Amino acid sequence: MSGKKILLTEAEVPQKWYNVQADMPKPLDPPLNPATKQPIGPEALAPIFPMALIEQEVSTERWIAIPEEVMDILMIWRPTPLVRAERLEKALGTPARIYYKNESVSPPGSHKPNTAVAQAYYNKKQGLKRLTTETGAGQWGSALSFACQMLGLECTVYMVKVSYQQKPYRRSMMHTYGAEVFPSPTDRTNAGRGILAKDPECLGSLGIAISEAVEEAATRADTNYSLGSVLNHVLLHQTIVGLETKKQLEKANDKADIVIGCVGGGSNFAGMAFPFFPDKLAGKDIRFIGVEPCACPTLTRGVYAYDFGDTAQMTPLLKMHTLGHDFIPPGIHAGGLRYHGGAPLLCALINQGFIEAQAVHQTAAFKSALQFARTEGIIPAPETSHAICVGIQEALKCKETGEAKSIVIMFSGHGYFDMGSYDAYLAGKLQDYEYPAELIAESLKKLPQV
Numbered sequence: 001m002s003g004k005k006i007l008l009t010e011a012e013v014p015q016k017w018y019n020v021q022a023d024m025p026k027p028l029d030p031p032l033n034p035a036t037k038q039p040i041g042p043e044a045l046a047p048i049f050p051m052a053l054i055e056q057e058v059s060t061e062r063w064i065a066i067p068e069e070v071m072d073i074l075m076i077w078r079p080t081p082l083v084r085a086e087r088l089e090k091a092l093g094t095p096a097r098i099y100y101k102n103e104s105v106s107p108p109g110s111h112k113p114n115t116a117v118a119q120a121y122y123n124k125k126q127g128l129k130r131l132t133t134e135t136g137a138g139q140w141g142s143a144l145s146f147a148c149q150m151l152g153l154e155c156t157v158y159m160v161k162v163s164y165q166q167k168p169y170r171r172s173m174m175h176t177y178g179a180e181v182f183p184s185p186t187d188r189t190n191a192g193r194g195i196l197a198k199d200p201e202c203l204g205s206l207g208i209a210i211s212e213a214v215e216e217a218a219t220r221a222d223t224n225y226s227l228g229s230v231l232n233h234v235l236l237h238q239t240i241v242g243l244e245t246k247k248q249l250e251k252a253n254d255k256a257d258i259v260i261g262c263v264g265g266g267s268n269f270a271g272m273a274f275p276f277f278p279d280k281l282a283g284k285d286i287r288f289i290g291v292e293p294c295a296c297p298t299l300t301r302g303v304y305a306y307d308f309g310d311t312a313q314m315t316p317l318l319k320m321h322t323l324g325h326d327f328i329p330p331g332i333h334a335g336g337l338r339y340h341g342g343a344p345l346l347c348a349l350i351n352q353g354f355i356e357a358q359a360v361h362q363t364a365a366f367k368s369a370l371q372f373a374r375t376e377g378i379i380p381a382p383e384t385s386h387a388i389c390v391g392i393q394e395a396l397k398c399k400e401t402g403e404a405k406s407i408v409i410m411f412s413g414h415g416y417f418d419m420g421s422y423d424a425y426l427a428g429k430l431q432d433y434e435y436p437a438e439l440i441a442e443s444l445k446k447l448p449q450v
């Protein structure tokens with residue numbers, strides 16, 4: 001009996017990140033200049049990112065050492081437990097073994113500081129004084145505020161105005177970690193002033209907040225920009241999660257048959273799944289399932305094509321699954337899953353048939369979240385609930401077939417700042433939303449011609 005929590009010692013934490021670019025059957029399509037549509041070189045990113053991160057972005061080295069100073073901060077909460085969800089298994093009556101990797105134990109409460117700390121470190125090392133970023137639901141903003149405080153950097157967060165008003169405690173958390181937080185659109189940037197001139201009451205969007213944060217970083221020498229998902233270096237930093245999980249399964253004398261994670265930009269799921277990718281390539285029978293909301297069905301109903309990362313069309317074009325750069329998803333409660341695109345590395349492996357994608361409705365996700373909270377105790381983030389929902393579906397399939405599969409769920413974060421969403425669900429006020437096919441088709445007409 002391996003016990004309920006499978007723990008590693010600090011000495012057993014992996015010292016290197018795993019770079020899936022070393023093992024991809026086909027190399028990634030390069031990012032393109034938004035104006036010329038020609039491949040851009042790494043130097044194009046230098047005004048907003050430090051060289052070390054740009055090198056990681058394009059590296060094909062299989063293993064990249066984690067700097068000691070980064071490791072030292074990660075050790076505040078790492079290694080994280082892999083927990084056998086026996087009470088959930090019993091409630092479902094399944095022969096499956098369900099494990100969850102608990103990334104909610106980090107100080108800001110999600111997987112996001114795994115990359116925030118690394119990004120703050122490389123910026124600090126290059127002599128930068130400040131980082132800017134955007135945040136929607138507030139999880140990325142709180143992770144970066146925490147990381148900047150740990151490394152002695154200033155942090156400026158452009159928070160989508162509607163969330164700034166609706167999620168006061170995420171904002172308080174950022175203030176507690178010493179960050180400045182502005183409701184976006186602001187009058188601090190040209191991008192923000194332009195929007196406000198047209199619509200003084202504008203409640204903002206992630207696309208606008210990105211434009212503001214990027215503009216500030218590009219125009220100030222002491223300031224860089226930091227992104228919490230999508231980019232290759234972000235996914236790289238998250239692989240510490242999957243690498244720990246592999247060691248933990250070994251300790252439990254078990255293996256993974258199905259690996260499941262929710263997908264916004266793709267970083268938590270990729271961080272869990274990619275370290276298992278070489279096993280799949282070597283012929284092992286292992287399924288990877290990324291789960292997105294039906295209301296923002298990037299992977300399951302978008303197209304695989306070059307598109308902009310932001311609404312204002314300032315970012316390079318990335319080859320990814322996309323719903324179109326000005327697609328505006330409805331205001332579902334899993335704010336962290338409302339992005340029109342996906343990580344190019346994850347999308348490429350989906351396109352090549354190695355990774356599956358599924359979409360679930362938010363009421364189904366919350367139903368699963370409640371079942372999880374009422375058996376395992378932890379209240380999941382609305383985003384995380386999407387992964388739990390498919391984990392439960394797979395466990396119930398095992399109940400029908402009698403198969404005793406091992407199901408590993410990436411538990412990306414807790415929901416203790418999302419109780420308003422739980423209130424809405426418990427009051428029966430949450431509605432499902434299936435994005436109309438005509439509107440998706442309409443949005444996809446605006447993809448750049450490459």
Ligand SMILES: *Cc1c(COP(=O)(O)O)cnc(C)c1O
Nearest residue numbers: 229264265266267268336383413
């Ligand atoms: C941000 C966030 C996500 C979605 O982002 P990914 O890059 O897809 O991981 C999922 N879960 C939680 C708890 C988050 O904070």
